Amino acid sequence: MRSPVIIALDFPGKKEVEAFIEPFEGQEAWVKVGMELFYGEGPQLVSYLKEKRFRIFLDLKLHDIPTTVRKAMERIAALGVDMVNVHAAGGREMMRGAIEGLEAVAGPEKRPLCIAVTQLTSTSSQMLKDELLIGESMESAVSHYAKLAKESGLDGVVCSPLEVPYIKKVCGQEFLTVTPGIRLKDDDKNDQKRTADPAGAKELGSDYIVVGRSITGSLDPLQTYVNIEKEWGILHETTNR
Template sequence: MKHLPIIALDFPSGQEALAFLEPFEGTPLFVKVGMELFYQEGPAILDALKEKDCRIFLDLKLHDIPTTVQKAMNRLAALGVDLVNVHAAGGKKMMHAAVEGLESGTPAGQSRPGIIAVTQLTSTSEDMMNKELLIDRPLQETVLHYGQLAYESGLDGVVCSVHESKVLHEHISPSFLTVTPGIRLPNDQTDDQKRVATPAFAKEQGVSQIVVGRSITKAENPKEAYHQILKEWE
């Protein structure tokens, strides 16, 4: 997987997302399409992004019964994206079904999309996890357990915070992908994220891929902010 920051295209419409990308014309990009944009535009936005030679992380976080997830992944496999995800909380049977769906839905001669599992959202604190979700374990222990389940289910990696990346690589595998949102430049606001970090710290922690949203998309000069993050990340 090419070592580029993943830009979160958290826009309400395809028109706004594509307008945002215009200054980046000719720059190799890896972008994330989340629920808001995909539910508004459907597969058409993916086609438009592929025309710009963008790599795509389709961030829909599937979480349902195994049969439903398998059939959904079968359809997503045909969309030509590079990375998809599920919630690890769906369990091993569901995650294994997701991999099966991707493999059966991938057109002949093509590699299936990478698949990762969300452990705990970076908006989740340990206090919230204990008191609201009634998971009475330390946050890092829970993330590691979910990561192990994902690995045993045949997934390629997980979504986690920067702060859990190192322990996942140590206990599971150095090649197991850790994809980390919550990336901010030093002077940026944390917004609704709880477990945040800079690109430089993410690199120190051995993170596989970083996902950056508002630090780029809300910057006064997004292209300049992107290259600042890229410089720190590289």
């Protein structure tokens, strides 16, 4: 069984990343490289992580005119990452441009997975209405973005675990759901609004879960990672260490 756990490397620089990932080498684990880390360290960090055999979700949330996104995705595909994302709010033409850019470099069969952000997990229903001026319910807005992403040829969406059941209903079980906002039961939710714990996300049908501070802030990050995998029925040699 493939691991559903993507570790969010929410660190300021490579030095902190090197210290953190050392116990994980050989696991072929998923890691997420976000804006702060990528903008600070650049493509060299991606190359370093690939050398260490990590699978990489490059979380840059592209949102621009179609031509710019297509050209940016050509550059990203050349890095050899495994998953990338865009904002679904950029529209159908932009999302199709993203796929075109990835396939132009990596080919249709080997391109990175491409997923779309529906609504950030920091967005509340009140914010959706009052600040974004979206009069639809969160369920309706997220479902619409998910359907638009599927129609545009994307592989799935980033969404709250709470939204997975109705996304699967409208887009099918094969449409990927990557769910951030995962917290262990005793953790602080911080700036996340629509969250779940790992077991709850599995029950809701998430395909991948993004876990940050619950692992990176743990006294024993590798054991915390293993414990989360156990909840999904995944066992490996580190459970016997």
